[in-house]
Amino acid sequence: MNRLINLLLIAGIALAVIASFVYLGLDLGELGSATSLRQMGAYVQRFLSPDLSADYLRAIFHGSLETLAMSALGTLLAAVFGIVLALPAAGRFGWPLQSASRLLLNALRAIPELVWAALMVLAAGLGPNAGTLALALHTTGVLGRLFAEALENTPPQPAEAIRLQGGNPLLAFCYGTLPNLAPQLLAYILYRWENNIRMASVLGFVGAGGLGQMLYVSLSLFQEAQASTVILAMLVLVFVVDWLSAWSRQRWVKA
């Protein structure tokens, strides 16, 4: 019986794959035909000579700085809002606030950054401000949830001791809970920052500044040489961030 159900499931998966190819009407034979391959080859060839003139490299550098600034500020804002929302979400101020803030965090987190960016472009106009806000909103949802979980799992005894000695709740939080919590919070923030740098480089596709906007504009103008420089810059950015985070993790976290 169990085997039969598994076989049915596998048949269902195969059916779903075939159905999706049929539904999309993809003609893989035509995509792989000689003429379309030749067209794609010609298209790829135009990317092989990136524009490395000094002027353009300076523009790319500025774009990369913009991307970095967007991701850093977005993550920082998200950390602040995240901790503000995580306190009620961890059940510190009673259950009505707890469920309300959880709902808010889930809603923020469920909508992808790019959708937030498209909405923020309406609110804030074209430019990096929209990207920063979009990153901040989505990351608030993610970090808020992670922070709330960390808050729930942190040992309550130090804070209770301060309360029993007559310290007020704020002091108890700052000197009893936060020192235990801080390394974990910092690790989460850095991890999200890493993700956000990658995300910030593509948010520009909907007009939210940074390297993505340069890529979108140059592809729209059929300037493939410039576009390939931007793609190279994105790759370099991602590799540098990966390398830095791997190095710092080995150096500082493992110890």
Next chain:
Amino acid sequence: MLKADSRDPAAWPRLLLTLLAIALLWPGIQLSELDLGVLLPDSQNEMGRFVAQFWPPAHDEAFLQLLLKATLQTLAIATAGMALALLLAIPAGLLASRALSLSAASHGGVPSRLGCLLRWPVRGLLIFLRSVPEIVWALLFVRAVGLGPAAGVLAIAITYSGMLGKVYAEIFESTDQRPAHALLQAGSGRLAAFAYGTLPNVASELLSYTVYRWECAIRASVVMGFVGAGGLGQQIDLSIRMFAGGEVASILLCFLVLVLAADQLSRLLRWRLT
């Protein structure tokens, strides 16, 4: 007796660190033109009116049919993309992995220099495929094969074959190597050694990672619609451009339901098949 001391010994270093961080981030505020004011309600009438339209979500029949079509298209893009990605990822994973190295089987798990050298091109290809974000691939393919779901399928196929190939290779290497090595040294072919020595140990891990990636592919295919690769994303983009708040709200709701359903389905598949 202990004396009450209200001084915080760590206050100065903290203050200095904060000031340093602010000094470092200050140019960033200029670069990113940060302005939180736009989030406040009725700072701009246009945005306020747009958000006010969110309730009630659009639910006339013609729009619901459009929504159903877009949802099916999103699902189909993710599934077809994953199927194509597997076609490339499985051979690439086998080629890139050290688990089936003949020299490793007879030298205590360390492959020869030549073997490492020959595996590098495949590894490099996988790195290249996955380090360009999928939405950039989608943008390039929209220019190459035209607007529509084909660009989305190809973009998912390319990025995910890079990720899956790398992870497969690592999963093959992380399991117990002795069964496969024993088979290889007894003279079996590499594919047979893989199928009877490695695969039984790693099948459940491979499956659960693949199902997880399918879930990610659904989310990615929604996002890729924004550059014109079909599905729900393209519909959101259109509705936002037409300032149709109600439509945006119902598409977002539909997206949430889709993600939740995919989550449940992948849980079911993992529970049944592993």
